[in-house]
Amino acid sequence: MRLKPNDTVNSRFLLKILPAFFLVSLFFLVTLSYFELNNAKKSHNQLVQEKTDNLARLLTEPVWQLSTKLSVNILKTTLDASDIICIKLEQDSDITPLIMEGECNDLSSEEVLEFNSPIIYLDLRNTSRSLGIVYLYTKNATQWSSITKQLITLTALSLTLFITLIIITSVAFRSTIITPLSRVSKSLKYYRQTGQRVPVNWDSTDELGQLISNYNRNLARQTEIEADLKEAHLKTENALSSLKEAQTNLIHSEKMASLGSLVAGIAHEINTPLGNSLTVATTVSDITRNISKDIESGALTKSALDSFIESITEASTILERNLETAAKQIRNFKNVAVDQTSEKRRKFDLKQVIDEIIYTLNPLIKHTPFDIEVSVPPDISLDSYPGPLGQIITNCFNNTLLHGFEGKSSGLIRIEANLINEKYLSLIISDNGNGMSPAECEKAFDPFFTTKLGYGGSGLGLNLVYNLTTTILGGTVDINSKINMGVTLNFKLPISAPGAHRTQGYV
Ligand SMILES: Nc1ncnc2c1ncn2[C@@H]1O[C@H](COP(=O)(O)OP(=O)(O)OP(=O)(O)O)[C@@H](O)[C@H]1O
Numbered sequence: 318m319r320l321k322p323n324d325t326v327n328s329r330f331l332l333k334i335l336p337a338f339f340l341v342s343l344f345f346l347v348t349l350s351y352f353e354l355n356n357a358k359k360s361h362n363q364l365v366q367e368k369t370d371n372l373a374r375l376l377t378e379p380v381w382q383l384s385t386k387l388s389v390n391i392l393k394t395t396l397d398a399s400d401i402i403c404i405k406l407e408q409d410s411d412i413t414p415l416i417m418e419g420e421c422n423d424l425s426s427e428e429v430l431e432f433n434s435p436i437i438y439l440d441l442r443n444t445s446r447s448l449g450i451v452y453l454y455t456k457n458a459t460q461w462s463s464i465t466k467q468l469i470t471l472t473a474l475s476l477t478l479f480i481t482l483i484i485i486t487s488v489a490f491r492s493t494i495i496t497p498l499s500r501v502s503k504s505l506k507y508y509r510q511t512g513q514r515v516p517v518n519w520d521s522t523d524e525l526g527q528l529i530s531n532y533n534r535n536l537a538r539q540t541e542i543e544a545d546l547k548e549a550h551l552k553t554e555n556a557l558s559s560l561k562e563a564q565t566n567l568i569h570s571e572k573m574a575s576l577g578s579l580v581a582g583i584a585h586e587i588n589t590p591l592g593n594s595l596t597v598a599t600t601v602s603d604i605t606r607n608i609s610k611d612i613e614s615g616a617l618t619k620s621a622l623d624s625f626i627e628s629i630t631e632a633s634t635i636l637e638r639n640l641e642t643a644a645k646q647i648r649n650f651k652n653v654a655v656d657q658t659s660e661k662r663r664k665f666d667l668k669q670v671i672d673e674i675i676y677t678l679n680p681l682i683k684h685t686p687f688d689i690e691v692s693v694p695p696d697i698s699l700d701s702y703p704g705p706l707g708q709i710i711t712n713c714f715n716n717t718l719l720h721g722f723e724g725k726s727s728g729l730i731r732i733e734a735n736l737i738n739e740k741y742l743s744l745i746i747s748d749n750g751n752g753m754s755p756a757e758c759e760k761a762f763d764p765f766f767t768t769k770l771g772y773g774g775s776g777l778g779l780n781l782v783y784n785l786t787t788t789i790l791g792g793t794v795d796i797n798s799k800i801n802m803g804v805t806l807n808f809k810l811p812i813s814a815p816g817a818h819r820t821q822g823y824v
C-alpha cells in the first residue's frame with residue numbers, strides 16, 4: 318500500500334512540531350520586540366531630555382540678557398534640526414513673554430510627549446537663579462519609526478531561526494528514525510512480493526538498532542522454521558501417500574477377503590449338484606457298459622432294454638436338475654462377484670440383487686444354527702452401484718457371524734428394505750447377537766478399530782461400509798447397539814446414486 322504524503326511519519330512529526338516551533342519563535346520575537354521597544358523609548362526620551370537640558374543651558378545667556386530675538390532664533394534652530402513639534406519658553410520675569418515655536422496647538426493629546434528643563438543662571442558669587450523653564454514636545458509615534466528597522470531585522474532572524482530549526486529537525490529525524498524504519502518496510506515489502514527474507518542493514522546501538530537486530534534475528538529464525546516446515550510437509554505428504562496406498566491395498570484385500578468367503582461357500586454349494594451329477598454319470602456309464610455287453614453277446618432282452626431306458630431317463634432328469642442348480646449358483650455368484658469387483662453403476666431391481674447376494678451367502682449359514690430373514694418389497698428399482706451394496710451386506714453378514722453370534726447357539730439376521738419416499742429408501746441390517754458396548758459402538762466406523770486384533774480382524778469392514786455408503790452410494794448410515802441386544806445398522810440410500818458417471822449394465 319502506498320502512503321499519502323500526509324500519512325508519512327516525517328510529515329506527521331513535522332505537523333506536530335511545527336506549531337511548537339512557531340509559537341516558540343513568536344514568543345522570542347514578541348519578548349525581544351518588547352524589550353527593544355522599551356530600550357528605544359528610554360534612549361529616545363533620554364536623548365530628548367539631554368537636548369532639552371542643552372537647550373536650557375544655551376538659553377541661559379539670552380534669557381538673562383532679555384534678548385527675545387536671540388532666544389527665538391535658538392528655539393527655531395532647535396526646532397528645524399530635530400523631530401520636535403513644539404518648543405515653549407516660559408520665563409520667570411513678567412516683562413518677557415511666553416515664547417512658543419512649532420505646532421503648539423494640540424499639546425494635550427496622548428501622542429505628544431513633554432520634556433522640560435529649568436533655565437538656571439549662576440552669578441559671579443556662584444548663586445543660582447531660576448530664569449524660567451524650557452518645554453520640548455515630541456510625537457510619541459516618532460519612536461516607532463526608529464525601532465521599525467530593528468523589528469524587521471528581528472523578524473527576519475526569527476524566521477531564519479524557525480526554518481533552520483525545521484530543516485535540522487527534519488534531517489535529524491530522517492537519518493535517525495525514518496531511514497531505518499523505511500529499510501524495515503522495504504524488507505517486508507520485498508518479502509511480500511518475492512517471498513524472500515532480506516535482513517536490514519543498520520548499525521546503531523540505540524533502541525531502533527536493537528529493534529532491527531531483533532527483526533533480523535527473527536527473519537533468520539523464520540527462514541529456518543520455514544525450511545523445517547517444508548521438510549516436515551514433504552515428509553507428511555510422503556507418509557500420506559504411503560498411507561493412502563496402504564489403505565487402498567487394505568480395502569482391496571478386504572474386498573477380496575469377502576469375495577474369498579463367497580468363493581469358499583459357493584464352491585461348497587456347487588460341489589453337491591456336481592457330485593450328484595458325477596455319481597449319476599458314473600451310474601449311466603455302468604448301465605451303458607452292461608447293456609453293451611448284453612447287445613454284443615446277443616443276450617439283450619426287452620425287459621432289460623426297458624429298464625435301461627427307464628434308468629437313462631431318470632439319470633437324465635437328475636443330471637439336468639443338478640446341473641441346472643449348479644448353473645444357477647454359478648450365474649448368481651458371477652453377478653455378485655462381477656458387481657463387487659467392478660463397482661459399476663447400473664439400473665437394477667433391489668430385491669433381485671439382494672436375493673442373489675443372500676443366495677451366495679447362504680452356504681456360509683446353511684449348516685449353522687443361525688437363520689437369515691429377508692424382507693424386501695418387489696419392484697424397487699435403483700440406479701446405483703450393486704457391487705458396493707453387495708459388499709456392504711456381505712461385510713455386515715460376516716460381522717454378525719464372526720462377532721455377533723460368537724459363542725451363540727442360535728441367532729437371526731434380518732435384512733429389511735422399504736421406500737421412504739420417491740428419492741430414498743431405508744435398508745436395515747440387524748442381528749440379535751452379542752451387540753457392542755457404547756464405547757465400541759462409537760468407534761465402530763473408525764478405520765482399524767477391531768476387537769479381533771491378532772485373530773484375523775483388520776478393523777476395516779465397517780469403515781468400508783461407512784465409506785461406500787456415504788461416498789459412492791451417496792447415503793447415510795448409523796449404528797445402534799447394546800451389549801447382548803444385537804446390532805442394527807440403519808441405512809438411508811438414494812434411489813439414484815450421485816455422480817454423473819454411468820455405465821451400461823452387463824451380463
Ligand atoms: N454384528 C456385530 N456384533 C457385534 N460386534 C460387532 C458387529 N459388527 C462389528 N462389531 C464390532 O465392531 C468391530 C469393527 O468391525 P469391523 O468389521 O470394522 O472390523 P473387524 O470385523 O474386526 O475386522 P475386518 O472386518 O476388517 O476383518 C469388530 O471388531 C467388532 O468388535
Ligand SMILES: [Mg+2]
Binds near residue numbers: 712715777778779
Ligand atoms: Mg468385519
